[in-house]
Amino acid sequence: MQSKRFRTGRVYAALGLLFAALSLAPSLHAASGMGDAANGKIRSQAEQCQECHGEAGLGTAEHYPKLAGQWAGYIRKQLGDFQSGARKSEIMNAMASDLSPRDIADIAAYFSSAPRWSGEEDNFSAAGRALYLNGDPSRALPACASCHGEKGAGADTGAGPIPALAGQRESYLINQLNAFKADDRANSPGAVMNEIAHRLSISEIAALAHYVSGPRAME
Template identity: 40%
Template sequence: MNNSYLKIGISVMLLLLISPTQAADINAGKTRAAICMGCHGDAGVSKNRMFPSLAGQTSAYLENQLKHFKSGERENPTMSAIAADLSDADIKNLAAYFSSLPGKSAGGDAKLAPEGKDKAAMCMGCHGNKLQGNGQFPKLAGQHPQYLRKQLNEFKSGTRKAGQMNAIAKNLSDEDIKALAEYFGSL
């Protein structure tokens, strides 16, 4: 009988020690997203060609990037300042909110997009077969080509660090980068 009480006591103590993971709150994310709208658009679809659209982006990728901005691992004066004030719950909620929104195509140069399509197979292994994003890898489909070109050039130069992307981008010509960005934007 004492053995049963001991087992119950240990079980209760273990349950108390294990902190449950709090589910993301999309509505809290929507409320907190007001600060994001100036650059990333009212519904997460950026109207500024130099800022990414967040709508439909994977929540894992968004959480990861916000944490990188907060820690200083990824640098951007505006994003670093905003992320510094975000709690872990805020980050999770924002990521859930933006990932729940429908994305939209930014469009791309109709002449260059087919050339980019021919080169995009190398991107699909990480970013998904429709470049829709895959876990920690971002959605490329529908992003502004200008933003994508900037990011690929930063990976190529090493200004933006991400081991595998740095290695891949180093092998891309300026023409490859432009064609890929136009194709991704056209999706």
């Protein structure tokens, strides 16, 4: 449930931020956030989120995911899943446990309205690109692009938001695909990512992560 206070007191602040965001950067997803981004900035600092995910949501180490410009609906879903235990991570289950619904909405609005990350240097893999764009019909492996988009931008589809992937950190992507493959992460709708990752070999996961993390995945 989004807070009712948003609808009354915070509409003007949100509109102001929306305009500021739209005029600053082309790839922002601020429009999808339903929280108060200014308060989210304060709360994400107070809750120490920024220590690992960075002040601007760019992540401070290889295994900390970038959040800047990620869809707000996806961030909210993940924080809810960490709270309920549907997604397991020792760190994040603890970090999310005390967040109120309002904190979740505001923090998601803040990170999603931060300028979107760029790709990791010159990472590229031709094999990863082919698999990402075409999948492999011979083993019923769908193209990643069919859901995550050709440029890896994802989509805020409401109930089952699809994360932006392109330019995300390579080791984080490898960790997540391995976790889906091993069923250690099992929070995707209808277990769709588990079904897909079961069919990927370790070297395909490496090739996909190398391609997806690079700037050319966004072109």
